[in-house]
Amino acid sequence: MRILIAITGASGALYAQRLLDRIDAGQHEVNLVFSSYAHQVIAEELPDGLKLDPRAQTHNLKSMNAPFASGSNAADVMVIIPCTMGTLGRIAHGHGSDLLLRSADVALKEKKKLILVPRETPFSLIHLKNMELLLLAGATILPANPSFYMKPKSLEELADTVVGRVLDHMGIPNSVAPRWKEAEE
Protein backbone atom coordinates (compact mmCIF):
# COMPACT_ATOMS: atom_id res chain seq x y z
CA MET A 1 0.00 0.00 0.00
CA ARG A 2 1.02 3.59 -0.48
CA ILE A 3 0.50 5.07 2.97
CA LEU A 4 0.57 8.74 3.92
CA ILE A 5 0.90 9.59 7.60
CA ALA A 6 0.27 13.23 8.46
CA ILE A 7 1.25 14.60 11.86
CA THR A 8 -0.19 17.87 13.15
CA GLY A 9 0.24 20.06 16.22
CA ALA A 10 -2.25 18.26 18.47
CA SER A 11 -1.17 16.60 21.68
CA GLY A 12 -0.45 12.90 21.21
CA ALA A 13 2.79 12.64 19.22
CA LEU A 14 3.21 9.25 20.92
CA TYR A 15 0.29 7.94 18.86
CA ALA A 16 2.14 8.83 15.67
CA GLN A 17 5.34 7.21 16.93
CA ARG A 18 3.59 3.98 17.93
CA LEU A 19 1.77 3.83 14.60
CA LEU A 20 4.97 4.36 12.61
CA ASP A 21 6.69 1.68 14.71
CA ARG A 22 4.04 -0.82 13.61
CA ILE A 23 4.05 -0.17 9.86
CA ASP A 24 6.59 -2.22 7.94
CA ALA A 25 8.29 0.23 5.58
CA GLY A 26 9.67 -2.73 3.64
CA GLN A 27 6.20 -4.01 2.92
CA HIS A 28 4.46 -0.65 2.42
CA GLU A 29 5.45 2.67 0.89
CA VAL A 30 5.48 4.98 3.90
CA ASN A 31 5.23 8.71 3.31
CA LEU A 32 5.13 11.46 5.92
CA VAL A 33 4.06 15.05 6.05
CA PHE A 34 4.19 17.33 9.09
CA SER A 35 2.16 20.48 9.73
CA SER A 36 4.30 23.43 10.82
CA TYR A 37 3.10 23.09 14.42
CA ALA A 38 3.72 19.34 14.58
CA HIS A 39 7.43 19.93 15.21
CA GLN A 40 6.73 22.05 18.29
CA VAL A 41 4.45 19.46 19.88
CA ILE A 42 6.80 16.59 19.04
CA ALA A 43 9.59 18.53 20.79
CA GLU A 44 7.36 18.97 23.87
CA GLU A 45 6.16 15.39 24.06
CA LEU A 46 8.89 13.12 22.70
CA PRO A 47 12.20 13.85 24.47
CA ASP A 48 14.20 11.93 21.83
CA GLY A 49 12.17 13.26 18.90
CA LEU A 50 10.29 11.12 16.42
CA LYS A 51 12.17 8.00 15.33
CA LEU A 52 11.66 7.22 11.66
CA ASP A 53 12.48 4.22 9.52
CA PRO A 54 15.07 5.47 6.99
CA ARG A 55 12.89 4.01 4.23
CA ALA A 56 10.02 6.37 5.13
CA GLN A 57 9.92 9.44 2.92
CA THR A 58 9.22 12.85 4.43
CA HIS A 59 7.63 15.43 2.12
CA ASN A 60 7.81 19.19 2.25
CA LEU A 61 4.55 20.69 3.49
CA LYS A 62 4.85 23.59 1.06
CA SER A 63 5.52 21.51 -2.04
CA MET A 64 2.92 19.90 -4.24
CA ASN A 65 5.60 17.71 -5.84
CA ALA A 66 4.35 14.53 -4.21
CA PRO A 67 2.23 11.92 -5.99
CA PHE A 68 -0.70 12.14 -3.61
CA ALA A 69 -1.16 15.87 -4.28
CA SER A 70 -2.98 14.69 -7.41
CA GLY A 71 -6.05 12.53 -7.76
CA SER A 72 -4.22 10.68 -10.53
CA ASN A 73 -1.77 9.21 -8.01
CA ALA A 74 -3.48 9.28 -4.62
CA ALA A 75 -2.31 7.40 -1.54
CA ASP A 76 -4.23 4.21 -0.73
CA VAL A 77 -4.70 5.37 2.82
CA MET A 78 -4.02 8.63 4.62
CA VAL A 79 -3.96 8.88 8.40
CA ILE A 80 -3.80 12.19 10.25
CA ILE A 81 -2.50 11.36 13.71
CA PRO A 82 -2.87 13.25 15.95
CA CYS A 83 -5.20 15.71 14.21
CA THR A 84 -5.83 19.26 15.43
CA MET A 85 -9.19 20.93 15.25
CA GLY A 86 -7.59 23.48 12.93
CA THR A 87 -6.50 20.91 10.37
CA LEU A 88 -9.79 19.05 10.73
CA GLY A 89 -11.73 22.27 10.08
CA ARG A 90 -9.61 23.21 7.09
CA ILE A 91 -10.12 19.80 5.50
CA ALA A 92 -13.86 19.87 6.22
CA HIS A 93 -14.08 23.17 4.34
CA GLY A 94 -12.05 22.19 1.32
CA HIS A 95 -8.81 24.08 1.94
CA GLY A 96 -6.00 22.63 -0.12
CA SER A 97 -3.33 25.21 0.53
CA ASP A 98 -0.52 22.86 1.54
CA LEU A 99 0.46 19.25 0.84
CA LEU A 100 -1.22 17.89 3.97
CA LEU A 101 -4.56 19.59 3.27
CA ARG A 102 -4.45 18.92 -0.45
CA SER A 103 -3.71 15.22 0.10
CA ALA A 104 -6.70 14.92 2.43
CA ASP A 105 -8.85 16.73 -0.12
CA VAL A 106 -7.63 14.30 -2.79
CA ALA A 107 -8.32 11.28 -0.55
CA LEU A 108 -11.92 12.41 -0.08
CA LYS A 109 -12.62 13.17 -3.72
CA GLU A 110 -11.00 9.93 -4.88
CA LYS A 111 -12.89 7.91 -2.25
CA LYS A 112 -9.67 6.66 -0.67
CA LYS A 113 -9.38 5.87 3.02
CA LEU A 114 -8.91 9.00 5.10
CA ILE A 115 -8.58 8.37 8.82
CA LEU A 116 -8.50 11.31 11.20
CA VAL A 117 -7.41 10.86 14.81
CA PRO A 118 -8.63 14.10 16.40
CA ARG A 119 -7.45 15.22 19.84
CA GLU A 120 -9.16 17.99 21.75
CA THR A 121 -11.33 18.29 24.82
CA PRO A 122 -14.02 19.44 25.15
CA PHE A 123 -15.35 19.69 21.58
CA SER A 124 -17.19 22.83 20.47
CA LEU A 125 -20.19 22.70 18.17
CA ILE A 126 -17.88 23.84 15.37
CA HIS A 127 -15.56 20.87 15.95
CA LEU A 128 -18.47 18.43 15.99
CA LYS A 129 -20.11 19.92 12.88
CA ASN A 130 -16.78 19.70 11.05
CA MET A 131 -16.49 16.05 12.08
CA GLU A 132 -20.03 15.45 10.87
CA LEU A 133 -19.15 16.97 7.50
CA LEU A 134 -16.05 14.81 7.18
CA LEU A 135 -17.94 11.69 8.16
CA LEU A 136 -20.57 12.43 5.53
CA ALA A 137 -17.81 13.01 2.98
CA GLY A 138 -16.42 9.52 3.64
CA ALA A 139 -13.68 10.05 6.24
CA THR A 140 -13.24 7.87 9.31
CA ILE A 141 -13.18 9.81 12.56
CA LEU A 142 -11.20 7.70 15.01
CA PRO A 143 -10.64 9.88 18.07
CA ALA A 144 -7.57 9.62 20.25
CA ASN A 145 -9.69 8.09 23.03
CA PRO A 146 -7.68 5.34 24.70
CA SER A 147 -9.44 2.49 26.46
CA PHE A 148 -8.66 1.07 29.88
CA TYR A 149 -10.47 -2.25 30.05
CA MET A 150 -7.43 -4.28 28.97
CA LYS A 151 -5.47 -2.69 31.84
CA PRO A 152 -2.56 -0.99 29.98
CA LYS A 153 0.58 -0.80 32.12
CA SER A 154 2.37 2.08 30.40
CA LEU A 155 1.70 5.16 28.30
CA GLU A 156 2.83 3.15 25.27
CA GLU A 157 0.31 0.39 25.95
CA LEU A 158 -2.38 2.99 26.51
CA ALA A 159 -1.55 4.68 23.18
CA ASP A 160 -1.63 1.26 21.51
CA THR A 161 -5.32 0.87 22.38
CA VAL A 162 -5.90 3.66 19.82
CA VAL A 163 -3.12 2.66 17.41
CA GLY A 164 -4.46 -0.91 17.13
CA ARG A 165 -7.80 0.47 15.98
CA VAL A 166 -6.08 2.78 13.47
CA LEU A 167 -4.21 -0.21 11.99
CA ASP A 168 -7.49 -2.16 11.84
CA HIS A 169 -9.07 0.63 9.81
CA MET A 170 -6.02 0.94 7.57
CA GLY A 171 -6.45 -2.76 6.78
CA ILE A 172 -3.14 -3.79 8.38
CA PRO A 173 -3.38 -7.05 10.36
CA ASN A 174 -2.01 -6.49 13.85
CA SER A 175 -1.96 -7.65 17.42
CA VAL A 176 -0.80 -4.32 18.81
CA ALA A 177 -3.34 -4.24 21.61
CA PRO A 178 -5.09 -7.18 23.22
CA ARG A 179 -8.61 -7.71 21.93
CA TRP A 180 -11.65 -8.16 24.09
CA LYS A 181 -12.29 -11.82 24.98
CA GLU A 182 -9.53 -12.88 22.56
CA ALA A 183 -7.84 -15.26 25.00
CA GLU A 184 -11.10 -17.04 25.73
CA GLU A 185 -11.93 -17.84 22.10
Ligand SMILES: Cc1cc2nc3c(=O)[nH]c(=O)nc-3n(C[C@H](O)[C@H](O)[C@H](O)COP(=O)(O)O)c2cc1C
Ligand atom coordinates in the same frame (compact mmCIF):
# COMPACT_ATOMS: atom_id res chain seq x y z
C1 LIG B 1 1.84 21.51 23.36
C2 LIG B 1 0.65 21.83 22.47
C3 LIG B 1 -0.43 20.98 22.45
C4 LIG B 1 -1.53 21.23 21.64
N1 LIG B 1 -2.58 20.35 21.65
C5 LIG B 1 -3.61 20.53 20.81
C6 LIG B 1 -4.66 19.56 20.73
O1 LIG B 1 -4.65 18.54 21.42
N2 LIG B 1 -5.65 19.77 19.83
C7 LIG B 1 -5.69 20.87 19.01
O2 LIG B 1 -6.62 20.98 18.21
N3 LIG B 1 -4.71 21.81 19.08
C8 LIG B 1 -3.68 21.67 19.94
N4 LIG B 1 -2.67 22.60 20.00
C9 LIG B 1 -2.79 23.82 19.21
C10 LIG B 1 -2.34 23.63 17.75
O3 LIG B 1 -0.98 23.23 17.69
C11 LIG B 1 -2.54 24.95 17.00
O4 LIG B 1 -3.93 25.25 16.92
C12 LIG B 1 -1.92 24.95 15.61
O5 LIG B 1 -2.22 26.17 14.97
C13 LIG B 1 -2.47 23.82 14.78
O6 LIG B 1 -1.89 23.86 13.51
P1 LIG B 1 -1.93 22.57 12.57
O7 LIG B 1 -3.35 22.12 12.48
O8 LIG B 1 -1.44 23.10 11.25
O9 LIG B 1 -1.03 21.56 13.16
C14 LIG B 1 -1.56 22.38 20.82
C15 LIG B 1 -0.45 23.24 20.82
C16 LIG B 1 0.65 22.97 21.64
C17 LIG B 1 1.83 23.92 21.62
